[in-house]
Amino acid sequence: MRLLEEDFLYHQVADRLESMIENGVLKSGDKLLSVRTLCREQGVSHSTAFKAYAALESKGLVEARAKSGYYVRFLPKSAAPRFAADPEPNRQWSVEEMISEVYEKMSESGVMQFSLAAPDISLLPSAKLNKCLLEALRRSPSSCLLYADASGSENLRRQVARLSFKWGGKPGSDEVVITNGCMEALSICLQAVTRPGDTVAIESPTYFGIFNLLKSLHLHALEIPVDPETGIDLDYLKTAVQNGRIAACLFIPNFNNPVGSVMPDAAKKELVGLLADAGIPLVEDDIYGEMYFGKTRPRSCKSFDRQGMVLYCSSFSKALAPGYRVGWCLPGKFLSRVRQLKLTHSLSTATPTQEALSLFCETGRFDLHLRHLRKALHTQCLRYSQAIATFFPEGTRLSRPQGGYVLWIELPRKVNALDVYRRARRQQIAIAPGQLFSLSDQFAHCIRIGFGAPYTSAIEMGLKRLGNLVM
DSSP states (O other): OHHHHHHHHHHHHHHHHHHHHHTTSSOTTOBOOOHHHHHHHHTOOHHHHHHHHHHHHHTTSEEEETTTEEEEOOOOOOOOOOOOSSOOOOOSSOHHHHHHHHHTTTTOTTOEETTOOSOOGGGSOHHHHHHHHHHHHHHOTTTTOSOOOTTOOHHHHHHHHHHGGGGTOOOOGGGOEEESHHHHHHHHHHHHHOOTTOEEEEEESOOTHHHHHHHHTTOEEEEEEEETTTEEOHHHHHHHHHTTOOSEEEEOOBSOTTTOOBOOHHHHHHHHHHHHHHTOOEEEEOTTTTOBOSSSOOOOGGGGOSSSOEEEEEESTTTTOGGGOOEEEEOGGGHHHHHHHHHHHHSOOOHHHHHHHHHHHHTTHHHHHHHHHHHHHHHHHHHHHHHHHHHSOTTOEEOOOSBSSEEEEEOOTTOOHHHHHHHHHHTTEEOEEGGGGOSSSTTTTEEEEEOOSOOOHHHHHHHHHHHHHOO
């Protein structure tokens, strides 16, 4: 009991100091209170004080200097990227061609993969998942050899319905459809609410896989500008809605990939109301929603949905098991159509992985894993940001995401991100050039860096080499 109390206290002390550093009350180079003084002023033990400073040191926020004490480390204050208001297409290469070049050898050994927006294997509970998989096979009368229901395993749908409490949802398990990853969820939801030739509003910049998805469904994209911190430009969207150009929207309101923006709750509520009044469905991609660095999970647009017009999509790929390819959707009033499309396209999702994930959630392991994962990602985000601010050229602008897996870097205008990608690739470093994230060329001087791998001396050297390649 005493240990639990100490853990709680050191988190409290560390959180308060971190807030003071982030708000500029404590600045780079400032000397922190000695351990003895911190103990006296905060009424905590030496052990608690040391743990608090160690937690801040692990995040790269403070540093210990021999015989001197603890100091606030250099912290990047790079300005946020700036986005144009109305992108116009103008490029020689198609997005599909660039995606093929960048991701053709995604799993090639010996390459430092800064191009991925996914967790490193060291952050995943592989041993516990393996145990759950074996236990699921043992419990199943058919050893999970038979098809699951087209809507998914009843056990897993029940767990997904329970998870929705975190983002403000309250669905029943019968409202959930399990899919083969989030991309299948997005695909069948789009098909449920559009017809070939329709226009779908998407963010700009946005995840490059969405362009391929729209093209495969013969849909047109209308790019809506995104603020690097607050997300979709609602005024721009309102004008587009009034012009009658939009059949559906596909947005990532929480930790947009690639810029990391989060729409405030009030803006989400306004967005849902705007689209509901216009009779426009919203396909919400919330795959990064659990990857928050703050104290509470951001709400979803779905939580404000009162008419069933929001089709919520997510998966376990970013949080737990990318290779299991298990996602889900809550299609609202379009449930019947989505079920039919799921049955037509893939019949069902693999039974063993569904039951293993259900068991993992049922035992409470998922919540514990998420707490550890979020802490690791927050630390990694800070360490990568510090390295980029140190090693990249003057004029570099850097996003400051509050969750997710990626940093968005705006380089000087003269830099071509695709050229940087190719130079880096020759040195066994993979990045995602900005050209992948829009149909226009407005992000040709930007790159996306994933911080899913723990920060090491090798990572630091890779970022230093990458900074030297930016010309």
